[in-house]
Amino acid sequence: MDHINFSEIKYLEFLPGLFLKRGSVHQIAGPSRFIFALIIARNIKNYITWIRGKQCPVSLYPDGLTSWADISKLILVDTRTNQESMWVMEEFLKSGVSELLVCEIHNPIKYASLRRIILSFKNVGEEKDSTLPTILLVSSFQSKIIGVESRWYMKPNLLIDSSAKKKRSFLEERWELTCSKSRLRLSSWIIKARQQGYNRRTINVYKAI
Numbered sequence: 001m002d003h004i005n006f007s008e009i010k011y012l013e014f015l016p017g018l019f020l021k022r023g024s025v026h027q028i029a030g031p032s033r034f035i036f037a038l039i040i041a042r043n044i045k046n047y048i049t050w051i052r053g054k055q056c057p058v059s060l061y062p063d064g065l066t067s068w069a070d071i072s073k074l075i076l077v078d079t080r081t082n083q084e085s086m087w088v089m090e091e092f093l094k095s096g097v098s099e100l101l102v103c104e105i106h107n108p109i110k111y112a113s114l115r116r117i118i119l120s121f122k123n124v125g126e127e128k129d130s131t132l133p134t135i136l137l138v139s140s141f142q143s144k145i146i147g148v149e150s151r152w153y154m155k156p157n158l159l160i161d162s163s164a165k166k167k168r169s170f171l172e173e174r175w176e177l178t179c180s181k182s183r184l185r186l187s188s189w190i191i192k193a194r195q196q197g198y199n200r201r202t203i204n205v206y207k208a209i
Contacts, residue, residue, distance in 0.1 A: 015205045023132030024149035032154040038068035046099040049075045086113045101135045114147045151181040
């Protein structure tokens with residue numbers, strides 16, 4: 001992996017040693033998929049566009065987002081279908097407004113639709129010599145989306161070794177993150193987050209044993 005240039009323009013380092021390629025589409029599934037999206041969002045300096053269906057059963061509350069990201073930079077877009085969501089992604093991608101595009105999807109999408117997004121990345125990259133946005137598909141299903149750059153699965157981690165039980169605070173949260181597709185690294189990690197006041201968290205990441 002030493003030959004890969006992990007420049008800020010080409011890659012987004014969302015946790016120490018963990019990267020997402022910019023100008024690409026990534027899939028995240030699992031019970032803690034929204035936490036993964038928020039971990040990515042906390043590393044974004046510019047605007048974030050969050051696309052979701054109007055009938056989505058999970059709501060986004062400002063109080064729950066504040067400790068992860070600057071909600072003043074969050075653009076929420078409601079859509080009615082996957083096709084409409086893909087169209088919104090493509091338009092926001094072309095506009096260059098957002099550094100991160102998060103899209104909740106509940107049904108598999110056709111490769112032809114994703115291919116349009118990938119081609120849009122290429123066209124935008126040729127027109128603008130700047131950092132390309134990152135697209136994160138937050139899927140409620142675990143089936144693979146063909147054509148994505150990487151796939152991730154995140155779930156709560158409830159296993160605590162005996163030596164850490166006494167030290168663990170009720171404010172600490174733990175998750176297990178697994179990467180099943182990537183050109184960079186395939187592995188699993190334990191992520192620990194601790195609340196440090198109303199709008200701040202500290203996060204540590206460890207290689208899963």
